[in-house]
Amino acid sequence: xxxxxxxxxxxxxxxxxxxxAIADASPAQPIVFPDRFDSIGSPVESLVTREGRTVHYTDxxxxxxxxxxxxxxxxxxxRAAEMxxxxxxxxKRLKVRIITVERNGLGDTAFDQTWTMKDYTSEVRQVLDKxxxxxxxxxxxxxxxxYAGHIVQAMPERLASWHMLAAGxxxxxxxxxxxxxxxxxxxxxxxxxxxxxxxWDLPRDGVASKxxxxxxxxxxxxxxxxxxxxxxxxPRAAAREYKRFCDSPADxxxxxxxxxxxxxxxxxQVPPSQGEFWAAHVKGKVSFRRYPxxxxxxxxxxxxxxxxxxxxxxxxxxxxxxxxxxxVRGQVDAAGLAKGRTxxxxxxxxxx
Numbered sequence: 001x002x003x004x005x006x007x008x009x010x011x012x013x014x015x016x017x018x019x020x021a022i023a024d025a026s027p028a029q030p031i032v033f034p035d036r037f038d039s040i041g042s043p044v045e046s047l048v049t050r051e052g053r054t055v056h057y058t059d060x061x062x063x064x065x066x067x068x069x070x071x072x073x074x075x076x077x078x079r080a081a082e083m084x085x086x087x088x089x090x091x092k093r094l095k096v097r098i099i100t101v102e103r104n105g106l107g108d109t110a111f112d113q114t115w116t117m118k119d120y121t122s123e124v125r126q127v128l129d130k131x132x133x134x135x136x137x138x139x140x141x142x143x144x145x146x147y148a149g150h151i152v153q154a155m156p157e158r159l160a161s162w163h164m165l166a167a168g169x170x171x172x173x174x175x176x177x178x179x180x181x182x183x184x185x186x187x188x189x190x191x192x193x194x195x196x197x198x199x200w201d202l203p204r205d206g207v208a209s210k211x212x213x214x215x216x217x218x219x220x221x222x223x224x225x226x227x228x229x230x231x232x233x234x235p236r237a238a239a240r241e242y243k244r245f246c247d248s249p250a251d252x253x254x255x256x257x258x259x260x261x262x263x264x265x266x267x268x269q270v271p272p273s274q275g276e277f278w279a280a281h282v283k284g285k286v287s288f289r290r291y292p293x294x295x296x297x298x299x300x301x302x303x304x305x306x307x308x309x310x311x312x313x314x315x316x317x318x319x320x321x322x323x324x325x326x327x328v329r330g331q332v333d334a335a336g337l338a339k340g341r342t343x344x345x346x347x348x349x350x351x352x
Contacts, residue, residue, distance in 0.1 A: 041079060041082055042060050042081075042082070044057070044078055044079065044107070045057055045059065046108070047127055047130055050122075050126065051122065053112065053115075053123070054109070054110070055109060055123040055126070055127065056078050056101075056108040057102060058079055058081065059097070059099045060097050060099075061097070062092075062095065065095040066094075066160075067135070068097065069100070069101070069124065069136045069137070069151070070100045070139050070140075071100075071139070071141070071145075071147050071148050072141060073141050074238060075106065075143075075199065075237070076106065076144075077107030077224045077228070078102030078106075078109075079100070079107070079224060080100065080221055081098045082217070082221075083217055084300060084303045090304060090345070096307055096311055099127070099128070099133065099136070101120075101123055101124045103120060103147070104240070105231070105236055106237050107224055107225050107229065108228060108229050109229075111231075113236075117146075117244070120147060121150050121151055124154075125154070125155060134158065135158050135159070136158065137160050137162070137163065138161070138162050138163065139164075139165070139306060139310065141164075141165045142165075142166055142167055142168065142296065143245070145168035145169060145274065145278075146169065146170065148164065149278070150250040152255050153251050153252055156256070156257070159255060159257050160257065161260065161314070162255065163259075163260045163261075164261050165262045165303075165306060166264060166269070166270045166298050167274070167275070167278075168245060168270050168274050169249045169274045169275075169278055170248060171245040177243060177245065177246065178243075178245075178246035182239050185239040186239045187235075189238050189242075190233065190235045193233045193235045193238055194226075196218075196219045196220075196225075196226065196227075197219045199226075200218035200221070200222050202218060203295070203297065206297035206301070207297050207301050210347070210348055210352045211300075211352055214300075214352070256282075256283045258284055258286075259282050259284060259285070259286045259287070260306070260309045261286065261289065262291070263288075263291070264290075264294035264297070265290055266292075266294055266295045267294070267295045268296075270296060272290060289302070291343075292335045294334075301344070302344060305318055305343070305344065308327075315329065315330065316329055316330070318345065319341055319342070319344075320344060320348065321340065321341050322340040322341070323349075324346065325346050
């Protein structure tokens, strides 16, 4: 033993000896080494608009795939779409490309008090033009609803399909945010925005219990939206978003393409009546998917169905039948499913 240690020391050093020992080892199975890196998330890109603003966006960037413009909920950054990356394998199999355009004062994008919905639709248009995307599917969740409505109003001819998951239209005048001035609303929101885990207070018996790490990923998104560019929990952007719900909703009557609406019948934050408003104001075919007993979580719980609808399977419903997922023709009422059957991929039937 002493002789071996001495010979190592007189060669190139202990590290070299260790390297020789590893090189001599033969693995039981051949190792296939990667020739490229795995994705750790879409990078945040930037564009200086014609109006002189710097807007940020993300793009999964798969050429030739079906483009989806994703509009996240209140107070979310340009990387909010990565909260649905728990079904990224399914997204890639269906060849859906996701693009996001960050909103005023969130994430990397500076706050501008004069910024309007018209500015946002202009920024969306310019980002899509830069990426060479002429037609796209529009998907919005929760507080992204009013923004999506204005995109539909501004460019109905470019939409291949429109999808709203528990997404709002407008708030009633009695809603507390509508009766508060913006400064007061900022004060009310500041404690939540200063603590992203409080801002993203998700129900423990919902998606968070099924998708491992979802709660932490949500908190990461909050930290990015409110701190990444040095905002230090600035509540102005979120307060302005809440006030926008009090404005009149967009006029979407010119849109004649297919629409898909997904709402939980037990959702007290954004009830199905918000989706019914949108459905009553479009002229094309409407598929309204209702989920009895489900709340605001539908925006993540039924992401698998959204991917299918965007990819062209809108006339079918994904069902897990005793451990095997398959498509069923037409819309399936969750309340009418037989024992052993659930909506979506079978992963939802397993613990997180």
